[in-house]
Amino acid sequence: MAAQPRIPFTLHEYLALDQASERPVEYINGEVVPKTGASREHNLVNSNLTALLGSQLQNRSCEAYSAQMRVHISATDGYAYPDQVIVCGEPRFHAKTQPDTLLNPTVIIEVLSDTTADYDSGAKFNNYRRIPSLEEYLLVSQTAYHIVHYTRQPDGAWTLTETDRLEDTVDLPSIECRLPLAEVYAKVDLAR
Secondary structure: OOOOOOOOOOHHHHHHHHOOOOOOEEEEOEEEEOOOOOHHHHHHHHHHHHHHHHHOOOOOOOOEEEEOOOEEEEOOOEEEOOOOOEEEOOOEOOOOOOEEEOOOOOOOOOOOOOOOOHHOOOOOHHHHOOOOOOEEEEEOOOOOOOEEEEOOOOOOOOEEEEEEEOEEEEEOOOOEEEEOOOOOOOOOOOOO
């Protein structure tokens, strides 16, 4: 017996489902993708990022959002909930979902888990890099001291750098912030 074709969700159906759900759900290519619960390490890394970015952006014209700010990817009509989103200048919001959906992120950070690593570094990044305002994308491991940093170049190409030593620092030139790995991974015991 052949598998029944999936009927994609409409945008209206997705938004209603997301609003009613206890956990955020993402919307990619008509498919609804539920966000799963996060591990202790994931939560610690994400909290450390929130503290680091918040303190550095406190007196500047940038805003940092942690985990609950939906981002619209207009090129694919997708919606995602990154772990960290930073917008500099005036934030713009989707007219249908205002003020819940950001249109112009400057930096997006995803904390990787075993179940999302391939998606976050592949299809999701392919979608994110279609956002014209996005200048930097970071993938932060929760199982190793490792950060992958993509930076958009003036010609639109993306360059990749990787950092995996606790004494290193990742510089985010688009928002003039620094992320010392020792602070990103504070209290995270990867030896367990």
